Amino acid sequence: MKLALIGFGVVGQGFARILMDKHAELQDLSFDAQIVAVATRSRGALYRPDGLDIADLLNAIGQGDLRHYPDAPGLQRDWNAERIVRESNADAIIEVSPTNLQTAQPALDLFRLAFEHSKHVITANKGPIALAYADLKERAGRAHRTLGIEATVMAGTPSLRLALESLQGCRIREARGIVNGTTNYILTQMESGMDYADALAQAQQLGYAEPDPTADVEGWDAASKVLILSTVLFGKRLTMDDLDVRGISSITAADVRDAAAAGERWKLIAHVTPEGGSVQPTRLPLTDPLAGVANATNAITYDTDLVGPVTLIGAGAGAQQTGFGLLSDLLAIHRAGH
Amino acid sequence: MKLALIGFGVVGQGFARILMDKHAELQDLSFDAQIVAVATRSRGALYRPDGLDIADLLNAIGQGDLRHYPDAPGLQRDWNAERIVRESNADAIIEVSPTNLQTAQPALDLFRLAFEHSKHVITANKGPIALAYADLKERAGRAHRTLGIEATVMAGTPSLRLALESLQGCRIREARGIVNGTTNYILTQMESGMDYADALAQAQQLGYAEPDPTADVEGWDAASKVLILSTVLFGKRLTMDDLDVRGISSITAADVRDAAAAGERWKLIAHVTPEGGSVQPTRLPLTDPLAGVANATNAITYDTDLVGPVTLIGAGAGAQQTGFGLLSDLLAIHRAGH
Numbered sequence: 001m002k003l004a005l006i007g008f009g010v011v012g013q014g015f016a017r018i019l020m021d022k023h024a025e026l027q028d029l030s031f032d033a034q035i036v037a038v039a040t041r042s043r044g045a046l047y048r049p050d051g052l053d054i055a056d057l058l059n060a061i062g063q064g065d066l067r068h069y070p071d072a073p074g075l076q077r078d079w080n081a082e083r084i085v086r087e088s089n090a091d092a093i094i095e096v097s098p099t100n101l102q103t104a105q106p107a108l109d110l111f112r113l114a115f116e117h118s119k120h121v122i123t124a125n126k127g128p129i130a131l132a133y134a135d136l137k138e139r140a141g142r143a144h145r146t147l148g149i150e151a152t153v154m155a156g157t158p159s160l161r162l163a164l165e166s167l168q169g170c171r172i173r174e175a176r177g178i179v180n181g182t183t184n185y186i187l188t189q190m191e192s193g194m195d196y197a198d199a200l201a202q203a204q205q206l207g208y209a210e211p212d213p214t215a216d217v218e219g220w221d222a223a224s225k226v227l228i229l230s231t232v233l234f235g236k237r238l239t240m241d242d243l244d245v246r247g248i249s250s251i252t253a254a255d256v257r258d259a260a261a262a263g264e265r266w267k268l269i270a271h272v273t274p275e276g277g278s279v280q281p282t283r284l285p286l287t288d289p290l291a292g293v294a295n296a297t298n299a300i301t302y303d304t305d306l307v308g309p310v311t312l313i314g315a316g317a318g319a320q321q322t323g324f325g326l327l328s329d330l331l332a333i334h335r336a337g338h
Numbered sequence: 339m340k341l342a343l344i345g346f347g348v349v350g351q352g353f354a355r356i357l358m359d360k361h362a363e364l365q366d367l368s369f370d371a372q373i374v375a376v377a378t379r380s381r382g383a384l385y386r387p388d389g390l391d392i393a394d395l396l397n398a399i400g401q402g403d404l405r406h407y408p409d410a411p412g413l414q415r416d417w418n419a420e421r422i423v424r425e426s427n428a429d430a431i432i433e434v435s436p437t438n439l440q441t442a443q444p445a446l447d448l449f450r451l452a453f454e455h456s457k458h459v460i461t462a463n464k465g466p467i468a469l470a471y472a473d474l475k476e477r478a479g480r481a482h483r484t485l486g487i488e489a490t491v492m493a494g495t496p497s498l499r500l501a502l503e504s505l506q507g508c509r510i511r512e513a514r515g516i517v518n519g520t521t522n523y524i525l526t527q528m529e530s531g532m533d534y535a536d537a538l539a540q541a542q543q544l545g546y547a548e549p550d551p552t553a554d555v556e557g558w559d560a561a562s563k564v565l566i567l568s569t570v571l572f573g574k575r576l577t578m579d580d581l582d583v584r585g586i587s588s589i590t591a592a593d594v595r596d597a598a599a600a601g602e603r604w605k606l607i608a609h610v611t612p613e614g615g616s617v618q619p620t621r622l623p624l625t626d627p628l629a630g631v632a633n634a635t636n637a638i639t640y641d642t643d644l645v646g647p648v649t650l651i652g653a654g655a656g657a658q659q660t661g662f663g664l665l666s667d668l669l670a671i672h673r674a675g676h
Contacts, residue, residue, distance in 0.1 A: 018644065022507065156645040158504035166496035166504065169360065169665050289651045292630030306356065306662040307494040311651040313627045324644040327507050336674065
């Protein structure tokens, strides 16, 4: 399978590194993938129909620009993302550019173009899925191609494959999840006595939180995953305005102590039902599997008609973890024999 | 898809009821299944090439014997399981007879016969999988048929599909699980102050524990799942003699209090690595996702190279839950287009 990477930041590089490191193991699964194109917004682009060398790619981007990639026969350096989607020999587009939750662009138009050109689309980009999942899914179906979205919620922890494939035949009645690692890390630190400001500072020091932590701590990142879960699980397209979103910045050390005294824990819970969704700090009893989810780990509970609650706990971020999420969609295509 | 049920106890009936109740939903997935045969050891057998009526089947077995099923054109009442496998028009055998961990018979021979006759085999029976998974998998492959085993470990909670499909591409380094609900229920009761004997009595009263609770409380049921996980995950066939198995009958109320004082909990942990396996009562810190698994719920943590630990928590028993495990294997065959 020939792949074109649109975006080559930490996630794209993480994905490429897995393909390189796991080459032999993947061949044991009769899965052979080759990167033929990489496009970035400001650090160059490469296309070579016979394949690019991953070590050289990582080396070039490590030096700051893909123009450091060595010359090779047939190498093109001036194709942009759109031309790569239109004219390259790639079978699948791996799209890992930054999320835009207002317009989903430029990814959204690229996805549509990819399906027009009979290419699979695998993405870690929340914007196009939150805004246009049903439309994209329909276009993928018409083109007999796959739209792979596992990496958009909980990185490589297979939260969407669990709901859409493994639990197929069950009706999912609701989903409740811890889908933002930063806030869960802060709340876990507060459990051991830290106040909010110190816990946030520590999360920033460790790289879990951005210098401007608003998107995480005010619940907007979790909310973007509520939008995805709503459209994927229940076929209901919501916008941020439809959601009741509260973050954790108003949770105090005293709140955390009060909860602990009652045998409970505060968690930032993303909640989705067929009727709508919310993000709210919630006190959970310790008997709830989500209460035990510590540090930056993510988790989701699907309440189902046939087996009751099913909870999946695992990583929710990370270059390698998200890279695996992308790979897992490719392997699903491979298993299905396309 | 035409199905033959071998065994028609609570699990087989649970499965049949799901097919009946979910008929419309399953048709929305373009999945149409029909029960054409049911064989029991001492309560009769039925075969009708054009299909049996599920409500009539449940009604007949509710009266104690399949001979209460009403007469119908083409109905055969004297075919045994072997003849059904050999001569019926079933596409898949749903085998839910009692587990025999010594010989795996009579199921093992029936499975081999089924593959010879190009039928899929879906089972909730631990014996043949613990004893002969590799051989059966190979026969299934040669016959281009599927061996479905999801229901053998955590009922309908997709523990094996998670490992074998959703996490494909990761290397699983070890599995640690709570795979026996009875013992976890007893330990949870002991957390709230009950002693072992009272907690066991309560589990028996609620039907979680058998009148002779040995297989559960001494760890043998969990050990049978270790055998399955070892052969399925690591290609290593173990026997009970290879395992270090201890149950929970020697755990005292004082042990439970000591652990709680140290911020820990006793759990009966099934542990499997490429080197071997064990079942041992283990003190877990509360930060371990398995520590929060309460009552009769089951859970498993796979430690993976690419995404780290991934934990799945859900039901581990029950007629409907196990019935869904069987259905989920059929739906996987359907998705794969066979």
